[in-house]
Amino acid sequence: MELAELMTLRPLPGAGLLLTVTGRCPLHCAHCSTSATMASGEPDAGQLRSFVGTFTPEQHPSVLMMTGGEPLLRPELVASLATSARTAGTRTALLTGAFFAGRADRPGQAAAVPERIWRAVTSVDHFSVSLDAFHERETGRAPVFALVRRVLDAGIATSFHLVGAGTDDPYLADVTADIRRTFGDRVPMLVNSLRRVGRAASWATADTALPDPERALPCSMAAWPVVAADGTVVACCNQDVVDRRPAPAHLTLGHIGTDGWPAIRTRVLGSPVLRMIRTVGPANLQHRYGAAGAAGARRGYCEGCRAFGDDPAVLAAATAAGGGPAGALLDRYAARGQAEAGAVALVRRHGCAPYADLVALPGAER
Ligand code: SF4
Ligand code: SF4
Structure with a gap:
């Protein structure tokens, strides 16, 4: 390979x-x-x-x-x-x-x-x-x-x-x-x-x-x-x-002592927040949904993403936008585009x- x-x-x-x-x-x-x-x-x-x-x-x-x-x-x-x-x-x-x-x-x-x-x-x-x-x-x-x-x-x-x-x-x-x-x-x-x-x-x-x-x-x-x-x-x-530790809750999928691959895979694919991070990225999510003046808005790409837990409005909006069949479809589309590139x-x-x-x-x- x-x-x-x-x-x-x-x-x-x-x-x-x-x-x-x-x-x-x-x-x-x-x-x-x-x-x-x-x-x-x-x-x-x-x-x-x-x-x-x-x-x-x-x-x-x-x-x-x-x-x-x-x-x-x-x-x-x-x-x-x-x-x-x-x-x-x-x-x-x-x-x-x-x-x-x-x-x-x-x-x-x-x-x-x-x-x-x-x-x-x-x-x-x-x-x-x-x-x-x-x-x-x-x-x-x-x-x-x-x-x-x-x-x-x-x-x-x-x-x-x-x-x-x-x-x-x-x-x-x-x-x-x-x-x-x-x-x-x-x-x-x-x-x-x-x-x-x-x-x-x-x-x-x-x-x-x-x-x-x-x-x-x-x-x-x-x-x-x-x-x-x-x-x-x-x-x-x-x-x-x-x-x-602790890792941010929205970026934690489980533990190998208690979870198998099927459960981890389901969470990777099914998490609305992860879908939106993969589809538009954390900076765009923060910009669209974050509280005005929130600390995350002034942080770097990954730093802002890790801090989503400090700004519940971002997590709530990402959960709403990335849930359901539309969120899954967007995620698949974004991933396929990047793979095809x-x-x-x-x-x-x-x-x-x-x-x-x-x-x-x-x-x-x-
Ligand atoms: S950079 Fe890699 S090889 Fe070097 S000390 Fe760290 S883990 Fe080891
Ligand atoms: S933006 Fe950075 S912290 Fe967030 S999921 Fe991607 S690599 Fe991880």
Whole structure:
């Protein structure tokens, strides 16, 4: 499964599930938005298995994206979740920091990949590695390239997830050119700007700048639920929503200890507020329905959305507008339009625009 196909599914409600396998990570990247350490929390393995076990051939996400922290700290769990998901018809993807690949202080020396980690890597349909200046200080670039080559040679679709300081960051120009030189056209790249880091948030996140509130600006990131490190299932990958508790009620979908996929999917698709966030976006909702002078009106895109609970008028109006068959129809229409626009258009909006073309392999659907 190639990266462009994954990204095309990103705006479709319930088409995917982002799953935090663990919040722990052995690396120490200075930019880590989750401040992940080896002491961070992680979901109960039994609850994760049970939750993925509720996928059925009739009701399952098309894609299960396993993230962290560092998911390959639990390689047996990754492999068993991938196997279980595949039984129901779900394809799987994995995003890693490749802590096992090598060390920056031993340049050029790729480490042998432990067998249990290799089994996990080869159990998924798409393998993605994070790379940026901070990761490179920990793992080096050459060992990560050696790992990606090995995964490619094993017949698994791979991609790089790159983060830079912004469109003009020379690091991005250098690393994207290096990947092209090394791998030709075989490996696509998803390029984001630094503020969008954090593994659960890393498959393109909502823009946090304050847009023109008169315009509808749908949030595609409210389409795939996220299992957080404490097992809570939230509606989007905004890092504050994923990490802070309590999560806003309108962005909370349940918990893997008590809910299965069918219930979560029903809530993703059926919530009138989520439908309106996906259809016109939070800034437009706030502008249309918020109390004059309400704090949310002065906040950024995601910040305003998270604060909807402070302005009951917005929630009440969104509930009325997004309920019933008309709300469902609008939601489907908005999602289909974004999916049909394709992966490059999605990344142009949510990622680092000048590098958006790199998300698709040459000749692939864009
Ligand atoms: S940015 Fe990613 S790889 Fe780096 S410390 Fe945080 S979770 Fe680990
Ligand atoms: S906080 Fe709201 S606007 Fe931001 S990604 Fe989540 S659902 Fe979308």
